[in-house]
Amino acid sequence: xxxxxxxxxxxxxxxxxxxxxxxxxxxxxxxxxxxxxxxxxxxxxxxxxxxxxxxxxxxxxxxxxxxxxxxxxxxxxxxxxxxxxxxxxxxxxxxxxxxxxxxxxxxxxxxxxxxxxxxxxxxxxxxxxxxxxxxxxxxxxxxxxxxxxxxxxxxxxxxxxxxxxxxxxxxxxxxxxxxxxxxxxxxxxxxxxxxxxxxxxxxxxxxxxxxxxxxxxxxxxxxxxxxxxxxxxxxxxxxxxxxxxxxxxxxxxxxxxxxxxxxxxxxxxxxxxxxxxxxxxxxxxxxxxxxxxxxxxxxxxxxxxxxxxxxxxxxxxxxxxxxxxxxxxxxxxxxxxxxxxxxxxxxxxxxxxxxxxxxxxxxxxxxxxxxxxxx
Numbered sequence: 001x002x003x004x005x006x007x008x009x010x011x012x013x014x015x016x017x018x019x020x021x022x023x024x025x026x027x028x029x030x031x032x033x034x035x036x037x038x039x040x041x042x043x044x045x046x047x048x049x050x051x052x053x054x055x056x057x058x059x060x061x062x063x064x065x066x067x068x069x070x071x072x073x074x075x076x077x078x079x080x081x082x083x084x085x086x087x088x089x090x091x092x093x094x095x096x097x098x099x100x101x102x103x104x105x106x107x108x109x110x111x112x113x114x115x116x117x118x119x120x121x122x123x124x125x126x127x128x129x130x131x132x133x134x135x136x137x138x139x140x141x142x143x144x145x146x147x148x149x150x151x152x153x154x155x156x157x158x159x160x161x162x163x164x165x166x167x168x169x170x171x172x173x174x175x176x177x178x179x180x181x182x183x184x185x186x187x188x189x190x191x192x193x194x195x196x197x198x199x200x201x202x203x204x205x206x207x208x209x210x211x212x213x214x215x216x217x218x219x220x221x222x223x224x225x226x227x228x229x230x231x232x233x234x235x236x237x238x239x240x241x242x243x244x245x246x247x248x249x250x251x252x253x254x255x256x257x258x259x260x261x262x263x264x265x266x267x268x269x270x271x272x273x274x275x276x277x278x279x280x281x282x283x284x285x286x287x288x289x290x291x292x293x294x295x296x297x298x299x300x301x302x303x304x305x306x307x308x309x310x311x312x313x314x315x316x317x318x319x320x321x322x323x324x325x326x327x328x329x330x331x332x333x334x335x336x337x338x339x340x341x342x343x344x345x346x347x348x349x350x351x352x353x354x355x356x357x358x359x360x361x362x363x364x365x366x367x368x369x370x371x372x373x374x375x
Contacts, residue, residue: 017044019371021052025062025081026106026370027218032065032078053079060085061105081105086156086369089134090362092206092355093126093164095119095180095230100133101355103362105369107217109355113137119164119181123192131196134160159200161364162193163209163357165231170248173203179231179255179274180266202364206357207251210312211235212242213360214350216367221307224300225350226253226293227357228323229313232274234300258295277315286319290326297327298334301345312350320349 020042024033039049056062057079065080083104092099096118102111113136117129167176173190194201204212211225215237225235234253236243243250254274255267262271263279273296280289297309309327316323324347332342352359 016371017042017048018052018056019369020044021049021056022061022081023370023372025056025079028080029106030065030080032080034068034076034078036076038079083108086158086366088158088362088365089137089160090209090358090360090364091130091134091160091162092209092358092361093117093119093130093162094206094357095165098129098133099355099358100130100137101358101362102137103359103366105366107213107359107363107366109359109362111137111139112355112358114354119178120183123184123187127192127196130162130193134197157199158369159202159365160193160197161209161361162189162201162203163206163361163364164189164203166205166207166233167249167252168203168205170204170208170244173201175203200365204361204364205233205235205251207233207235207253208242208244209235209358209360209364210350210356211237211360212367213352213356213363214310215240215242216363216370216372217351219308219310222304223306223308223310224253224297224304225310225312226297226327227313227350228277228289228293228311228315232277232293232313236304238304238306253296253300256296256299258292258299281315286322287326289315290323291330293323294327294330297347298330301331302334302338306345308346308348310348310350312352312356314354316349317353324349 021038024038024041035046035049035053039046053062061082062079063082065078067075068078083106086105088103090101090103097114098117099114101109103109113133115133165178173188175184175187175189177185190201190203207225207227210227214225222238227233232254234251236251255269255272257269257271258273259271259276263275264270265272265275273292276292277289280292311323311327328347331345331347335342335344350356
């Protein structure tokens with residue numbers, strides 16, 4: 001290994017260790033955590049923890065949260081994260097509306113805006129709307145621009161995360177043939193918005209963003225987040241890590257075919273879960289929509305052996321109990337036939353309501369600061 005490689009590795013290790021400490025400060029909340037606890041839980045030496053926390057305090061990311069009695073000797077000083085030290089903007093571009101939120105380092109939403117906007121209005125109109133609403137969100141006292149004086153010093157505004165229906169290429173920030181809006185195929189949304197906003201931009205699918213928000217927020221194990229609104233998709237978290245797939249195309253749940261002679265879907269197939277769910281909702285048959293969603297969820301559960309199914313999106317928020325009951329009933333019936341425990345897979349509503357996707361979009365920018373895998 002040459003000296004340059006060693007320097008890069010040391011820088012990466014320094015950033016990794018700092019992220020470990022920051023994540024523990026974040027999860028400790030306002031009560032804080034002591035340096036000794038940080039050392040025990042990270043495996044770092046007390047000296048390394050002292051250096052990292054001193055730097056974080058100097059940079060305004062950490063502060064004292066009081067003192068805590070110890071088993072011997074003087075009381076220990078506990079440290080906490082300073083949530084206001086950094087922010088990220090989360091943008092949810094739905095098919096018919098635009099929602100933007102401003103989130104602190106701890107993920108809490110402190111500002112929000114929502115306006116009608118058709119994804120089919122054209123790239124120029126959509127880009128102008130996003131730029132305008134982000135500016136309105138930040139207001140007269142926006143966080144500082146994304147400028148950093150040291151490798152581990154986060155800017156006050158970490159960036160803008162954008163979530164919208166897929167499929168898309170997350171790595172390059174380029175859209176594919178968004179179902180119902182083929183004109184977006186090949187559009188470089190990330191670079192186009194970054195140029196207008198003057199800050200780093202991350203683009204991902206709406207379902208991935210929602211699932212990431214859940215994982216960073218404390219949801220454990222392997223789970224699927226099913227989002228039913230103007231469309232239907234799934235965010236997959238396997239073993240605590242967001243799963244995007246080899247080409248970042250995982251989670252196109254709505255377009256799995258479960259009825260070969262079913263109704264046509266805008267994607268070109270027939271009998272897709274999304275088409276069947278939306279058709280049932282269009283008839284006012286929420287019970288049938290829930291049953292169809294449950295069959296799709298049961299297929300995922302059998303394929304991936306997940307721990308939980310979380311339900312979100314506008315359609316589910318409008319009738320939460322029928323969807324909870326319907327999806328649970330299908331999963332339990334499948335478990336009985338297979339001889340599995342009927343309560344092995346938990347079904348519940350996803351938190352954050354209408355802002356779940358925008359909240360997760362902000363985490364696209366926040367999570368890497370804490371060393372959380374984003375797939």
